[in-house]
Amino acid sequence: MLASVLSFGLSGIMGYPVKCEIDINAGLPGYEIVGLVGTAIKESKERVRAAIKNSGYQYPIDKVVANLAPADTHKDAPIYDLPIAIGILLASKELNCKTYKDYIFLGELGLDGGIRKINGVLPIIISAREKGYKKFIIPVDNCNEASYIEGIEIYGVSTLKDTVDFLQGELIIEPTPLSIFENAKSRNKRTLDFKYVKGQAQAKRALEIAAAGGHNVLMIGPPGSGKTMLAKCFPSILPDLTFDEALEVTKIHSVAGVLDSSIGIITSRPIRSPHHTTTTIALTGGGRTAKPGEISLAHTGVLFLDEMPEYSRNSLETLRQPLEDGVITVSRIENSIEYPANFILIASMNPCPCGNYGSRDRECKCSPNAIRKYLNKLSGPLMDRIDMHIEVDNVTYEELTSEVLEESSESIKARVDKARKVQLDRYCDTGIYSNAKMNEQMMKKYCKISKECDAMLRNAFDRLGLSARAYNRILKVARTIADLEGSVDIKDEHILEAISYRSMDSKYWS
Amino acid sequence: MYTRSDKVILWLSQFEFVTYGAIEKILEEFDDLGVMFDNIIDYRKTLSSIFKPSEVEELYANLNIHTIDRLLSEYDKQGISIVTILSDRYPDNLKNIEKPPIVLYCKGDISLLKSEALGVVGTRRATRYGKDVGNKLVSQIASTGITIVSGLAEGIDTVAHRTTLDVHGKTIAVLGGGFGNIYPNSNQSLADEIVKDGGLLISEYKPSEPSLTYHFPIRNRIIAGLCDAVLIVEATEKSGSMHTKNFAIEYGKEVFAVPGRIGDIYSVGCNKIIANGQARVVMSAEDILQYFDRSASKTTNENAIQLTYEEQMIYDSLVGHEKHFDELVSELHIEAKVMSTLLMRLEIMRIITKLPGNFYKLSN
Numbered sequence: 001m002l003a004s005v006l007s008f009g010l011s012g013i014m015g016y017p018v019k020c021e022i023d024i025n026a027g028l029p030g031y032e033i034v035g036l037v038g039t040a041i042k043e044s045k046e047r048v049r050a051a052i053k054n055s056g057y058q059y060p061i062d063k064v065v066a067n068l069a070p071a072d073t074h075k076d077a078p079i080y081d082l083p084i085a086i087g088i089l090l091a092s093k094e095l096n097c098k099t100y101k102d103y104i105f106l107g108e109l110g111l112d113g114g115i116r117k118i119n120g121v122l123p124i125i126i127s128a129r130e131k132g133y134k135k136f137i138i139p140v141d142n143c144n145e146a147s148y149i150e151g152i153e154i155y156g157v158s159t160l161k162d163t164v165d166f167l168q169g170e171l172i173i174e175p176t177p178l179s180i181f182e183n184a185k186s187r188n189k190r191t192l193d194f195k196y197v198k199g200q201a202q203a204k205r206a207l208e209i210a211a212a213g214g215h216n217v218l219m220i221g222p223p224g225s226g227k228t229m230l231a232k233c234f235p236s237i238l239p240d241l242t243f244d245e246a247l248e249v250t251k252i253h254s255v256a257g258v259l260d261s262s263i264g265i266i267t268s269r270p271i272r273s274p275h276h277t278t279t280t281i282a283l284t285g286g287g288r289t290a291k292p293g294e295i296s297l298a299h300t301g302v303l304f305l306d307e308m309p310e311y312s313r314n315s316l317e318t319l320r321q322p323l324e325d326g327v328i329t330v331s332r333i334e335n336s337i338e339y340p341a342n343f344i345l346i347a348s349m350n351p352c353p354c355g356n357y358g359s360r361d362r363e364c365k366c367s368p369n370a371i372r373k374y375l376n377k378l379s380g381p382l383m384d385r386i387d388m389h390i391e392v393d394n395v396t397y398e399e400l401t402s403e404v405l406e407e408s409s410e411s412i413k414a415r416v417d418k419a420r421k422v423q424l425d426r427y428c429d430t431g432i433y434s435n436a437k438m439n440e441q442m443m444k445k446y447c448k449i450s451k452e453c454d455a456m457l458r459n460a461f462d463r464l465g466l467s468a469r470a471y472n473r474i475l476k477v478a479r480t481i482a483d484l485e486g487s488v489d490i491k492d493e494h495i496l497e498a499i500s501y502r503s504m505d506s507k508y509w510s
Numbered sequence: 511m512y513t514r515s516d517k518v519i520l521w522l523s524q525f526e527f528v529t530y531g532a533i534e535k536i537l538e539e540f541d542d543l544g545v546m547f548d549n550i551i552d553y554r555k556t557l558s559s560i561f562k563p564s565e566v567e568e569l570y571a572n573l574n575i576h577t578i579d580r581l582l583s584e585y586d587k588q589g590i591s592i593v594t595i596l597s598d599r600y601p602d603n604l605k606n607i608e609k610p611p612i613v614l615y616c617k618g619d620i621s622l623l624k625s626e627a628l629g630v631v632g633t634r635r636a637t638r639y640g641k642d643v644g645n646k647l648v649s650q651i652a653s654t655g656i657t658i659v660s661g662l663a664e665g666i667d668t669v670a671h672r673t674t675l676d677v678h679g680k681t682i683a684v685l686g687g688g689f690g691n692i693y694p695n696s697n698q699s700l701a702d703e704i705v706k707d708g709g710l711l712i713s714e715y716k717p718s719e720p721s722l723t724y725h726f727p728i729r730n731r732i733i734a735g736l737c738d739a740v741l742i743v744e745a746t747e748k749s750g751s752m753h754t755k756n757f758a759i760e761y762g763k764e765v766f767a768v769p770g771r772i773g774d775i776y777s778v779g780c781n782k783i784i785a786n787g788q789a790r791v792v793m794s795a796e797d798i799l800q801y802f803d804r805s806a807s808k809t810t811n812e813n814a815i816q817l818t819y820e821e822q823m824i825y826d827s828l829v830g831h832e833k834h835f836d837e838l839v840s841e842l843h844i845e846a847k848v849m850s851t852l853l854m855r856l857e858i859m860r861i862i863t864k865l866p867g868n869f870y871k872l873s874n
Contacts, residue, residue, distance in 0.1 A: 201839045201846035202868065221867075351866060358866025363775075367635060368664045369694060391868040393834060404840075460858050481847075496854040497847060503864070 003090035006104050006133075007083040008124040009075050012290065012330075012337030013251045015127030019069040020080055020105075022087030027063035033084075035068030038076035047109045048085045052094075055113035055161045060092040074335075076289050079118045082107030082137070085160055086167075097167045103155075104128055105163075107139045113160040117141035119257035122250050122265075125149055137163060144264025145254060147179040148247070181243045185267045192233045195408040203230055206390040206501055208412050211237045212419035213480030214434030216323065216345040216385060218308070218504065221392030222355045222362065227348035230392065231304045234346055235269045236409035238301070239420050245300045248340060252292050252299055269301035272343075276310040284318045285330045285339055293330075295322050296339040308347040309377035316382055319345070323385040326437075344436075345386065349378075359394065375504075380469075387436060387473045388501040419483040435480045447475040453492050460499050474498045514544035515596045517578045521547075523613050524578075527565050533612050535560050543596070547575070589705070590689060590717060591616050599623065607735035607761050611714035617689060618710035622682055626802060627657040629733045629758070631751045632666025632743035633776050638865065640744035640776060643768050644669040647741065650795035652679025654804045659684065659737045661729065661750075662697050662711075666743045671700055675707050682736065685713040686729040687721025730754040739764040739801055742789065745779030752779055755788065765789040766798055815859060820844060820852055825872070828862060832871040 002023050009018040031045045052059045066084050068075055083105035089095035106124065108116040121142040128136070129152055138146060140156035147154060153175040157163045165171035194204060203219065207230060210217045219227045241249070250266045253259040259266070274283060274294040285293030295303055305311060322328045326342035352371040356362040366374075423434055426446065432438065438446065449457070457474070460466065475490070478498040482490045522528045522536070539556055540546040546553060550573065557566050585592065593599050593614040601623040604610045616623075628651060632640060644666050652658050652674040660670040662683040674681040683704055685692065689711065692698045701711055714732065715725065730750055734740060734757035742765065745751035758765050767789035770777020783789040792798060799805060817825060823842050827833065833841075839849050853870060856862045863873045 199836045199840075202835050202850060205846040205850070358869070363637075365635075369696065372696065391866075393836075393867050402840075456858070460854075463858050463860060493848075493851045496851045496858075500850040500854045 001091040001093065003087045005083040005087040005090070005100060007080055007106060008104055008128055009073065009079075010077065010120045010124060010255060011073070011335055012339060013123040013255055013292075015124040016070075016073070017128070017131065017133075018075065018080070020083040020087050021067040021069060022084065022091045023065045023067075024060050024088070024091045025063045025065070029061050029063065031064045031066070033066040033068070035066075035071045036074050037068055038074065040078040041068070041075060041080055044078060044081045044084060044109075047081055047111060048088065050111040051081070051109040051113040051160050052085055052088065054111060055159065055164070057089060057094045057164075058092070060088065062092075064088060064091075077119065078108045079106050079120075081109035082115060082160070082163065085109060086163065089164065095164050095167065097169075100167055103135045103137045103167075104133050105137050106142075107137070107157070109160060115139045115157055115159060115163070117261060119259075120255045121146055122149075122247070122254040122259075125152065125154075126247065126251065137166075141261050142264075143176045144179070144261055145250065145259060146264070147176045148181060148184075148243075148250075148265050150178060179264070181246060181265065181267070184263055184265055185240070192229075193236055193409045194233050194412060195406045197226065197229060197233060197406060198402065200226060200230065200392060203390050203392050204407075204412075206388055207234055208237060208416060209477060209480050209484065209501075210234075210344065210346075210388060211239075211412075212416045212484050213387075213423070213477065214344055214436040215387035215477060215480065216436070217347070218383075218386045218389045219346070219348040219392050220351050220389060220504070221348070222350060222357075222359045222394060225392045225394045227392050228304075228306055231273075231302070231306075231346045231348065232271065233409065234304075234344075235271050235302055237412045237416050238269045238344075239413070239417050241267065241269055241300060249300045252296050252339060256292050256297060258297065270298055271302040271304055272298040273304040273306060276305070276307050278311070278315065280312065280315045280318055283315050284322075284328055285337075286332065288332070290330045290332045290335055290337045292339045293328070295319065295328060295341040295343060298343040299340045301343055303343045303345050305345065305347040308349045309374055313377065313379070317379065320381055320385065347386070350374075351391075358391070383504065384469055384473075387477050389504040390501060391503055415484060418486070419480065422483045422486070435476050435483070438476060438479075443472065443475060447479050447490060449475070449478075449490050449495065453490065453495055456492055457495055457499075460496075464499070466499070466502060470502050474502060477501060512582060512592070513596070514547070515542065516592065516594045517575055517582075518543040518547045519594045519596060520581070520592060520613060521575060521578050524581075525565075525568065525572075527561070527568075530609060530612065532560050537595075547573075585615075585717075588689075588717070589617055591620060593620060593623065601736060603738075604732065604735045607731055607757070609731070610735070611732060613714065615689065615713045615715070615717060616710060617712075618705045619680075619708050620710065622657050622680055622710045623712075623736070625657045625680065626655075627659045627682065627737035628798065628802075629659045629737035629740040629754065629763075630666065630670035630743065631660060631730075631733065631740065631745075631754045633745055633749060633751065634663050634665035634667075635776065636665035636669060636744055637774070637776055639770065639774075640666055640768075641669050644743045645673050647743075647768070647792065647795050647798070648673040649677045651798055652681070653677045654799060654802075655679070656799075656802055656804070657682055657737075659733055661686070661726070661733060662692070662701060663726075663750075664694055664697070668697060668700065669743075671704060671709075675703055675709070678707070681709040683709070683711050684729055684732045684736070685711060685715070685721070686725035688713060688715045688717040688719040690717045691720045693721035726750060727753050731757045734758040734763060735761055737763065739766060739798065741766045741768070741792065741798060742780055742783070743768045744770065744776045746775055747778045747782065749779055752783075755783060759788060764801055766792045766801075768792050815861070817861075820848075821856055821861075824852060824856060825861065828870060828872050832865065832869050835868045835870070838870070 005020045007018045008015045117139050122145050125146050135153045137155045140158045143156035155173045166173050272294045283294050322341040328341045329338050351357040352366040353374050354365050357364040478490045478494040481494040595612050657680040658674045659682045660667040671681050692701050730753045734754050740758040742751050767780040767784050784791050862870050
């Protein structure tokens with residue numbers, strides 16, 4: 001007998017239909033699976049047999065052949081246990097129903113017949129919906145993540161037996177109710193807030209600008225000066241995730257298998273802080289199955305690289321393409337996949353190997369050569385993509401214990417939101433959302449400055465010894481500062497402030 | 511332009527077995543090296559008392575002065591000129607030191623060798639204080655026309671050369687290796703600028719010789735010998751600067767030292783030699799200029815600049831102190847964004863200077 005059950009596979013974050021065909025023939029008892037499958041699927045043989053047996057059904061004493069079509073696409077995730085088991089039951093007449101053709105089956109089986117959570121449900125369901133599929137039978141633990149999609153029916157099942165009973169009409173399972181994104185959002189409260197960060201007035205202001213314009217930031221300061229704290233607070237002043245953005249980033253997290261299933265959707269902008277010993281592959285994505293890396297997990301959010309010069313040169317240089325295009329292409333033997341990777345880079349570093357260069361109360365013990373070597377670890381092209389440099393110094397005891405109330409993230413965020421709105425209106429239909437992503441033409445159009453401002457800027461370049469590459473960065477940041485002020489034109493004070501965030505270009509670092 | 515004696519002495523210095531002592535003995539023995547070379551066959555006996563027989567044979571086997579002419583024209587192409595101890599251009603100052611260099615390789619303006627000069631030395635790891643004071647003193651002294659002599663090392667040496675070039679003064683860099691191996695590498699461009707801007711590089715080593723560690727203390731004797739006084743800006747207790755000081759005292763040169771804070775490791779050396787009377791304390795450039803019988807050139811370019819109320823507040827607050835950005839914000843109650851703008855404006859007007867770590871101070 002032959003049975004054919006529908007399921008789905010994933011290539012990157014795009015899904016494609018997979019047909020699980022099961023044929024049972026007279027012959028020596030045995031099990032064969034074909035269709036370019038990986039080890040995890042080959043091993044499904046034992047899981048499926050035990051699950052069927054332990055659920056109280058008869059496993060056929062014949063030759064079983066399973067085929068996963070399309071046969072030329074490599075499949076690796078153990079999500080086909082459930083469709084194969086259903087197929088075997090159908091082909092061996094243990095299960096009689098016609099309705100199974102309406103459903104997409106996804107799920108991994110346990111030996112006891114239980115159905116386990118799988119990775120990548122959300123991108124599969126979104127792709128399947130686009131292709132016109134409406135009904136899904138998925139592990140009950142994945143229901144949260146699937147419940148945010150409108151116009152489909154999701155049936156969560158926890159055992160193979162439940163699934164069979166449901167298909168035969170003996171058990172009624174209600175489709176999972178649609179979850180509301182706004183409700184999920186209210187569930188997550190940020191604990192880090194700028195009101196707990198004492199002092200650091202300039203750094204906070206700079207981060208506000210960075211959040212408003214989507215600018216990448218490099219923080220320079222001695223150890224213990226609060227760089228990490230500032231970076232951790234940074235997402236709290238970023239604009240809220242929109243639902244579309246949330247789905248996009250949830251897809252990536254779902255594929256990578258790092259999604260928190262209790263909420264099921266990413267509700268706040270992610271902050272990823274990979275350790276500096278991280279490999280290039282872990283950062284950009286890759287591996288045998290071309291999984292998304294840290295930079296894709298940081299999509300729509302923040303990638304925080306603490307102690308940037310400690311990362312391997314290789315890893316840092318691979319950031320260049322995504323910083324420019326907002327996507328990363330991961331190429332492997334079997335497939336080439338494009339993952340979105342549109343993030344704000346917040347990097348931190350010490351001013352020198354010992355960390356005390358420029359500190360107010362500690363002596364730096366590094367030779368000038370050592371300092372130069374350390375700073376040279378960051379290549380010019382990479383530095384070119386970082387708009388703002390800020391210096392962060394230790395907070396003094398007086399500042400730390402002062403009673404002055406610091407501004408809360410909420411009120412900073414209100415200003416950021418306003419500035420973002422100005423940018424959204426300005427760039428509607430151009431494919432970009434923030435000042436940081438402006439190209440040359442847009443800069444000519446939106447960053448016009450008066451003759452006096454130009455003269456002043458020229459003067460500043462002379463006096464401060466700024467490098468020429470700073471020019472565009474300064475104008476972009478000045479544009480954001482003007483947007484924060486609600487000013488249409490870029491004025492001299494905006495430019496002056498923007499220049500003050502280019503300290504790495506100044507003479508004293510070289 | 512080179513006398514026959516110059517060439518002979520250069521010829522001798524090409525042999526590896528010809529030591530400093532050997533040349534000294536030859537100079538004692540013969541009044542005119544040119545005559546000695548022309549009749550060298552007759553002096554076998556004298557030479558045998560100085561060299562081993564095999565070495566004498568080697569000298570006789572290479573009696574060709576044309577190789578030296580070729581060498582000199584080769585040097586000429588590279589912009590290198592030679593001043594030997596027998597030359598008129600050799601500074602008298604140097605002749606009075608112990609073991610004066612026999613051959614000086616020079617690149618740049620040779621006349622500087624005989625000019626009035628101040629040696630400026632100090633630690634390679636200069637602190638902000640050292641760099642600031644060094645810059646201030648050297649710029650005032652160099653602009654009166656006094657030549658600044660230093661060693662092209664990192665730190666204070668670099669400050670001394672760089673500042674001199676900035677005020678269009680004259681500077682001599684004494685190297686611890688050949689011209690082909692400038693140490694540190696990072697100062698290669700500084701060396702080029704010195705030559706280009708009318709300064710002078712000198713070395714007692716052949717252009718191809720490497721910069722070896724033990725060269726540097728020996729090199730310091732030339733710095734001390736070449737100048738009329740030595741200024742030590744910052745120095746640890748045991749350092750090359752202390753060697754230079756010892757040489758200077760030995761040669762009867764005046765030593766000046768910049769006092770530092772007690773406990774500052776880079777000022778211990780200076781404070782100590784001030785305390786034991788080996789060095790005179792420097793409070794301002796005047797102290798040194800007086801020694802040279804000069805006075806600071808009055809540069810009164812104090813253009814009155816009209817500051818705004820807030821800018822004036824920042825200015826007043828910075829008088830006498832370095833302050834951190836955050837300190838200024840909390841002290842003057844000016845918002846951070848406005849403060850950034852004001853500070854940048856003042857910086858562009860060169861009224862204040864930004865220091866590493868977000869500190870600000872008034873410009874000199």
